[in-house]
Amino acid sequence: DAKTTQPPSMDCAEGRAANLPCNHSTISGNEYVYWYRQIHSQGPQYIIHGLKNNETNEMASLIITEDRKSSTLILPHATLRDTAVYYCIVRVSGNTGKLIFGQGTTLQVKP
C-alpha cells in the first residue's frame, strides 16, 4: 500500500472549515484513500473514503486531486468535539486486512 504524508498538527477556529491535507504521491490506480480519526482515549472512527471522485457524507467531504497524488479532508464547520488525530490511509480495494496507520495530523479546534 502507498505511503501517506500529513502535517503533524493543525489548528482551526471553532465554526470554521478545517482542511486537512494528505500527500500520497505513490498511490496506485486501484488504491482508495481512507480517512479515520481518533478522539482521545477512544478507538479510531471511520470518516470517509474515495477512489478518484470527490465524496461527501454527513461528517465530511473528501477532495481528491485529478492526478490522485493528494487529497484534502474538509470538516465544513469544525466544533470542539472535532479535536482529534486524523489519519489518511491508502488501501487497495479487496485488501481488507492491512490498515497502515501513520502518525496522522493532530487537529486542535479552538474556541
Add this chain to the structure above:
Amino acid sequence: DAGVIQSPRHEVTEMGQEVTLRCKPISGHDYLFWYRQTMMRGLELLIYFNNNVPIDDSGMPEDRFSAKMPNASFSTLKIQPSEPRDSAVYFCASSQTNQPQHFGDGTRLSIL
C-alpha cells in the same frame, strides 16, 4: 448496533502473568482485527481473521502472543507470560468484506 465490544477496558497485572483480552465484533461482520497502540510505534495491526480463520498474523510480536476466534461473535488475544513492554492500548475492529473497519474503545493494559 452495539458496536465492537471489548473487555476489560482496563487491566493492570504483574509481569509474568497471563493476560486475556476479549472482543465481540459487530454481528454480521466477517472480518476481525486486533491492533496495538503505543506512543513509540503508533497503531499496529497484530492479526486479522476472516470467517473465524486467521489470515495474517505477521504483526504478532512474538510467541508470547496468541489470538483465537472460536466463533463469529467472539475473539481473544492472549499474552503469556506478560512483560512490561506489552503495556499498550489494544484495539479490536471488525468489518464486512470491502467495508470500513469499526473499532472498539480498546483495552488499556499495564504490566507492572
